Amino acid sequence: MPASMPSPSIRIPIELLTPTAFNQFGTVVENPATSPSTKLPVPHRIPPPDSVPANQGFATKYLDVTHMSNLYTLAPSKKPAKAVMNMFVCKPREMRPHEPSMSLPSSWGDLDIEDDEDENGDYERQLLDIGILERHPFTTQTFIPMGLSQQDRHTQYLVVVAPTLPASASSRYSDRPPPYPTPMVKRKKSFKDMFARARPSPFTNEATPPPSLFSRLHPSARPKGPGLPDLKNLRAFVATGSQAVTYGAGTWHAPMIVIGDRSIDFVAVQFANDVGIEDCQEIFLKPNSTAQEGVVVLVDTDSSGTVQVKAGVGSVKARL
Template structure:
């Protein structure tokens, strides 16, 4: 039988507003991967254009005999597993995430019940088959910094007072920084979303993923672009 998760809570209920996911807004928690040029650009430019977020993105360069723009590197791949814990390997997996039931969202708020972290590895989620202009489905990225304390047996637990909630578009992927607390992927709207996920693992449960139960935090959905469809 699995042990109950340690509980991290706030004394007073906190409702977190939704923010647009952008490279600058997400930088404290990891990397927002987004195209470096405007989505309206559909012909190869005559010269390499500047990145939309030059502080957070590499400048694209012409590639493939001037038929493409290449941007690299777009996100770190960090393997921080101690060698004393055994060998670690890269892993690509797929998460098929289903829309949350209407009963979870009809109040206009979504309770956050669980946060997790991967202490030694980055973790990148790349959505498949969701248009950047889709207004029927979206996904939320929920993250929190760590506190320099120990609570209920959890070292460096999530700082719920500074938890952030972001709404992502279909042309965006996200990399959680190593050790960044985050919610399991949340999909809202009409359709299932499939994500290709890239990380490192060593097969030791507490090295690969640590979880806590959360009480006292919910996310306001009133700014959601698909609010009328929930």
């Protein structure tokens, strides 16, 4: 049975999914020439990936559009992983009616989200309860939506993620954090170590990659440590059919969440070794004794059913 941790009463507004905003959690795969990110102010953009002509000049090939990593050499079982592709057919989520609350997310504590209303008053606000988060400790995971147009405003999907707490802080919430890779601590070399460099080492380093391997990875793809999710800094992003998303290895995230009229088919690309606790780890979020409701995402939609961005860059009222 998955572990559980107490959650505060907290409401999270929705942000626009952009490569810059999502950078610490993973990467966003989108066409750099037509993505909404190209219309954002310069400080909120990241340079587009390198590109070259392809297919006899009939295509543009963008290089390394996402960062994939296989960290299974750090797994306790040492069982090697293989690349796998799965499909998730995700149905629209059920939400509950909005109820006023005094709770605010700490990362947007200056945002008056409860009183923020449309000028025409035709926004519908609903509440989405987040009861479970998961992570894939040793692999990135890319979700690619199929059959969903960028112009489709009646069906969208949400990307809900959380930073990782330090291990010391996590011990307050759970006495049995799941196993997780942690980078080797670099210690000072002894005289014995320095002299040992003069001859071939009798030891192998196949079990643990050299520390330099982590420095070559995108920050979101590096090991996150054994900590539990930082619920007070949980983020929620809305994505369109023209965007795929890669969760960095070990990034805490909610299962895929579809909002709207119909299901979305996702192709998921990752590594796996078929050892359950190493491929996926889950944790239940249980409201603590003083919490009114737990972790909730505020979902505002307009008359067409389009999810509204209420925080960060691109918000409805352009407020930070």
